[in-house]
Amino acid sequence: MTVHNPGMHVTGHTRAGASAPPDTGQRRAASIRDVARVAGVSYQTVSRVINDHPSVRPETRDRVHAAIAELGFRRSATAVALASGQVRAVTVLTSNTTLYGYAATLQGVEEEARAAGFSVRVGVLDNDTDSGIDRAVAAAVDGGGGLLVIGYDRIGAAALDRIPLDVPCAVAAENPFGSRPPRRPAVWTDDHIAAREATAHLLGLGHATVHYVAIPSSSPGSRRPTPRAAGWQEALRDAGVPRPKPCGKGWDSRAGYEAGVKLAKDPAVTAVLCGNDDLALGVLRALHEAGRSVPGDVSVIGFDDAPPSAYLTPSLSSVRMDFTGLGRAAFALLRQLVDPGSGETPPPVARPELVLRESSGPPGDRPSGN
Amino acid sequence: MTVHNPGMHVTGHTRAGASAPPDTGQRRAASIRDVARVAGVSYQTVSRVINDHPSVRPETRDRVHAAIAELGFRRSATAVALASGQVRAVTVLTSNTTLYGYAATLQGVEEEARAAGFSVRVGVLDNDTDSGIDRAVAAAVDGGGGLLVIGYDRIGAAALDRIPLDVPCAVAAENPFGSRPPRRPAVWTDDHIAAREATAHLLGLGHATVHYVAIPSSSPGSRRPTPRAAGWQEALRDAGVPRPKPCGKGWDSRAGYEAGVKLAKDPAVTAVLCGNDDLALGVLRALHEAGRSVPGDVSVIGFDDAPPSAYLTPSLSSVRMDFTGLGRAAFALLRQLVDPGSGETPPPVARPELVLRESSGPPGDRPSGN
DNA sequence: CTGAAAGCGCTTACAG
DNA sequence: CTGAAAGCGCTTACAG
Numbered sequence: 001m002t003v004h005n006p007g008m009h010v011t012g013h014t015r016a017g018a019s020a021p022p023d024t025g026q027r028r029a030a031s032i033r034d035v036a037r038v039a040g041v042s043y044q045t046v047s048r049v050i051n052d053h054p055s056v057r058p059e060t061r062d063r064v065h066a067a068i069a070e071l072g073f074r075r076s077a078t079a080v081a082l083a084s085g086q087v088r089a090v091t092v093l094t095s096n097t098t099l100y101g102y103a104a105t106l107q108g109v110e111e112e113a114r115a116a117g118f119s120v121r122v123g124v125l126d127n128d129t130d131s132g133i134d135r136a137v138a139a140a141v142d143g144g145g146g147l148l149v150i151g152y153d154r155i156g157a158a159a160l161d162r163i164p165l166d167v168p169c170a171v172a173a174e175n176p177f178g179s180r181p182p183r184r185p186a187v188w189t190d191d192h193i194a195a196r197e198a199t200a201h202l203l204g205l206g207h208a209t210v211h212y213v214a215i216p217s218s219s220p221g222s223r224r225p226t227p228r229a230a231g232w233q234e235a236l237r238d239a240g241v242p243r244p245k246p247c248g249k250g251w252d253s254r255a256g257y258e259a260g261v262k263l264a265k266d267p268a269v270t271a272v273l274c275g276n277d278d279l280a281l282g283v284l285r286a287l288h289e290a291g292r293s294v295p296g297d298v299s300v301i302g303f304d305d306a307p308p309s310a311y312l313t314p315s316l317s318s319v320r321m322d323f324t325g326l327g328r329a330a331f332a333l334l335r336q337l338v339d340p341g342s343g344e345t346p347p348p349v350a351r352p353e354l355v356l357r358e359s360s361g362p363p364g365d366r367p368s369g370n
Numbered sequence: 371m372t373v374h375n376p377g378m379h380v381t382g383h384t385r386a387g388a389s390a391p392p393d394t395g396q397r398r399a400a401s402i403r404d405v406a407r408v409a410g411v412s413y414q415t416v417s418r419v420i421n422d423h424p425s426v427r428p429e430t431r432d433r434v435h436a437a438i439a440e441l442g443f444r445r446s447a448t449a450v451a452l453a454s455g456q457v458r459a460v461t462v463l464t465s466n467t468t469l470y471g472y473a474a475t476l477q478g479v480e481e482e483a484r485a486a487g488f489s490v491r492v493g494v495l496d497n498d499t500d501s502g503i504d505r506a507v508a509a510a511v512d513g514g515g516g517l518l519v520i521g522y523d524r525i526g527a528a529a530l531d532r533i534p535l536d537v538p539c540a541v542a543a544e545n546p547f548g549s550r551p552p553r554r555p556a557v558w559t560d561d562h563i564a565a566r567e568a569t570a571h572l573l574g575l576g577h578a579t580v581h582y583v584a585i586p587s588s589s590p591g592s593r594r595p596t597p598r599a600a601g602w603q604e605a606l607r608d609a610g611v612p613r614p615k616p617c618g619k620g621w622d623s624r625a626g627y628e629a630g631v632k633l634a635k636d637p638a639v640t641a642v643l644c645g646n647d648d649l650a651l652g653v654l655r656a657l658h659e660a661g662r663s664v665p666g667d668v669s670v671i672g673f674d675d676a677p678p679s680a681y682l683t684p685s686l687s688s689v690r691m692d693f694t695g696l697g698r699a700a701f702a703l704l705r706q707l708v709d710p711g712s713g714e715t716p717p718p719v720a721r722p723e724l725v726l727r728e729s730s731g732p733p734g735d736r737p738s739g740n
Numbered sequence: 741c742t743g744a745a746a747g748c749g750c751t752t753a754c755a756g
Numbered sequence: 757c758t759g760a761a762a763g764c765g766c767t768t769a770c771a772g
Contacts, residue, residue, distance in 0.1 A: 029536070031748090031749055031750080032749070032750065033749080041758080041759090042758065042759050042760080043749090043750085043759095044751090044758075044759060044760080045757090045758060045759075047750070047751065047752095048757095048758085051751085055757055055758085056757070056758085057757060057758090060757080060758085072534070074508070074511060074512060075512065075749085075750075076452075076512075076514065076748090076749055076750065077512045077513050077514060078448055078451045078452045078457065078514050078748090078749080078750090079452055079748075079749035079750035079751085079764090080749080080750060080751075081448045081750090081764090082446070082448045082449055082452050082748090082749080082750070082751090082763095082764050082765065082766085083749075083750040083751040083752080083763080083764055084750080084751055084752085084764080085751090085764065087448065089491075089513075091489075097467075097473055097476055097477050097480065098470070098473040098474055098477055100468070103467055103468040103473050104468055106467055106492075107467050107468055107494075110467065110492060110494050111494075111496075114494065114509070119461075119491050119493075119509070119513050120491060120492050120493075121459075121489050121490060121491050121492075122476075122480060122490050122491075122492060123489075123490075124477075124480050124481075124484065126481075138444070139484070139489070141444060142444060142445065142446075142447045143447050143459075143489050144446065144447060144448050164442070166399070252677055252678075253677060253678045253680070253681040254677075254681070256681070257681055278677075278678055281678050281681050281682070282678075282681045284681075284683060285681040285682070285683055285685070288683045307622055307623060307624075307648075308622075308623045308648055308651050308652075308678075310623070311623040311624070311626070311627055311651050311652045311654075311655040312651070312655070312682070313654060313655055313658045313683065315655070401764090401765055401766080402765070402766065403765080411742080411743090412742065412743050412744080413743095413765090413766090414742070414743060414744080414767095415741090415742060415743080417766070417767065417768095418741095418742085421767085425741055425742085426741070426742085427741060427742090430741080430742085445765085445766075446764090446765055446766070448764090448765080448766090449748090449764075449765035449766035449767085450765080450766060450767075451748090451766090452747095452748050452749065452750085452764085452765080452766070452767090453747080453748055453765075453766040453767040453768080454748080454766080454767055454768085455748065455767090741772105742771100742772085743770105743771080743772080744770095744771080744772100745768105745769095745770085745771095746767105746768090746769090746770100747766105747767090747768085747769105748765105748766090748767085748768100749764105750763105750764090751762105751763090751764085752761105752762090752763085752764100753761095753762090753763105754759105754760095754761085754762100755758100755759080755760080755761095756757105756758085756759080756760100
């Protein structure tokens with residue numbers, strides 16, 4: 001049976017009035033008591049078997065396993081959580097699940113969590129008000145288990161401040177939180193240094209200065225620059241070159257494009273560092289439309305090194321970030337908190353690395369000479 | 371306190387031997403019995419209040435609310451789940467969380483789930499063996515609640531077949547499953563028709579035929595073409611033009627690049643349809659390196675219309691897919707299954723739409739004439 | 741409108 | 757090596 005909606009297809013025995021109610025075999029699932037009865041032991045012994053307790057006679061163990069298989073028994077994680085008081089789960093609080101950096105971090109968390117037998121929940125912070133954040137935090141806390149905050153942006157940082165202190169929590173951040181150290185275990189990579197090095201690299205190539213298309217700030221007041229912006233400024237200051245105002249207002253290619261349109265109009269702009277690769281992609285587009293060649297007229301360097309960046313035309317120079325590693329390490333930190341006996345130590349996170357490709361070079365480096 | 375690892379920073383009171391153990395205020399959380407005591411009522415009444423039962427005297431209700439606030443009571447979702455037998459949770463089973471189509475689907479699920487008060491878990495299928503899939507399915511099932519399978523690929527389709535029939539489950543798929551209808555409620559959009567239309571469009575422009583860079587097949591045997599491939603073939607057949615073999619082996623830009631390198635060598639290739647935008651991006655790159663202009667020498671059309679595609683140079687023609695809507699509808703289907711009383715009906719999903727940009731045009735349509 | 745009982749499916753001591 | 761008891765924090769009938 002198939003029903004056509006505009007643009008959509010839906011199928012299944014659940015369509016209203018279409019057929020019998022779902023016969024999903026709704027008899028009650030087997031419990032350890034059922035298994036015990038079939039195996040001829042007490043349910044306590046069943047508990048020992050499913051928890052791999054050593055003190056069970058092999059023969060008994062086999063009988064229990066046979067009963068488990070026969071009944072298709074699956075232990076209820078809910079009951080385990082309630083009885084043991086431990087929830088072996090982590091909720092990732094994030095403002096976004098599709099941007100490369102966020103999605104890759106989530107992937108890292110998931111890999112590490114799965115290996116540790118933790119389930120992974122995602123809580124999206126899509127509402128930038130105190131009450132919206134409180135709702136999301138409450139929903140995440142209610143589920144039990146620990147929280148992992150992706151603090152790459154304003155909302156993430158704000159959520160971190162609103163999590164009750166008795167809830168175990170760790171953070172993957174974009175920075176060392178400047179003057180305000182996090183109250184929680186945290187991991188981050190050196191965006192600051194990486195941005196400084198990328199900027200210094202462009203300066204070393206001979207550019208008079210470097211412009212910056214910023215990602216939104218993570219500090220609630222929006223006053224403090226991101227570590228990436230700070231690193232860029234520092235490099236300019238160290239070199240004693242002019243320090244243009246950063247531009248950009250958003251995370252996506254559209255925001256990059258809009259910033260790029262303005263930059264393209266200024267002939268003095270010969271080098272642009274971007275807060276992420278999507279932004280850089282938009283800048284590249286704006287430059288192209290304005291007839292300014294890359295890297296001939298303008299050099300562009302992105303941030304994050306998303307997988308497609310190497311295949312752009314021109315291929316994009318970018319600062320590679322180990323988001324997956326960050327996610328893995330953040331989970332390990334949380335695990336230390338909720339399960340100190342595990343002995344889990346954070347896996348190494350790769351240092352940010354400037355990957356040079358076609359989009360950057362010396363000023364005026366045109367195929368046909370200067 | 372900060373510790374430097376290669377490339378990583380870690381902070382927090384959890385560093386081995388660094389400071390006192392975490393003082394996360396570990397006194398036992400308040401239960402409804404604690405609240406009852408403080409409010410001077412029975413715990414049963416507390417249960418009524420937190421469940422918004424009508425039959426509670428306003429005055430009593432206020433006392434309970436005051437006690438809840440005073441104790442910072444948070445109801446345990448675990449206990450609710452165990453006692454009520456309902457898990458208001460959904461696990462998204464997917465082989466990937468970072469590719470655009472998958473991430474956007476997950477986002478749609480999350481939006482709809484949050485609105486319904488369901489928590490969202492993610493289970494990643496990263497192991498393409500039966501036992502690997504079984505482990506992932508078991509982990510997802512153990513958590514309780516429903517399952518939502520993203521069946522865009524081989525692994526997702528295989529997982530679907532291995533989910534116990536008594537577990538509520540719905541599917542977001544790329545196709546109507548051809549000859550084998552799903553045993554589960556499913557949503558999908560018309561990739562098949564969309565691919566046929568995109569191909570017909572290119573043919574209508576005057577191209578002698580259209581080549582196809584395929585995404586991997588979703589059918590376990592890998593024999594049956596994806597709906598996208600089938601739509602492409604159908605358009606060629608309908609038009610009575612030559613039908614080249616599809617190429618491509620992967621999902622990412624690298625796979626697209628490799629396929630593009632081969633296509634670029636064949637001067638007969640003037641139009642290429644790609645199974646997704648990442649693939650198209652790689653094809654664009656390969657064409658560029660081979661000195662073949664787009665769309666002058668070769669037209670390229672992608673699939674999915676990922677957000678950056680509009681800002682590529684040349685901007686990419688693509689088939690826009692409503693993945694978020696698909697995720698939303700899939701959740702609604704699952705909700706109908708586990709919670710028939712909710713009256714939730716699947717929201718509309720947008721029809722795939724061919725978005726024409728710079729990367730496609732008539733053959734030989736060069737700025738400087740033919 | 742409110743309370744006392746039983747039970748969800750397990751685990752954690754405590755006996756033997 | 758195995759069993760009987762108590763309890764995790766709630767909800768769902770059942771009384772009053």
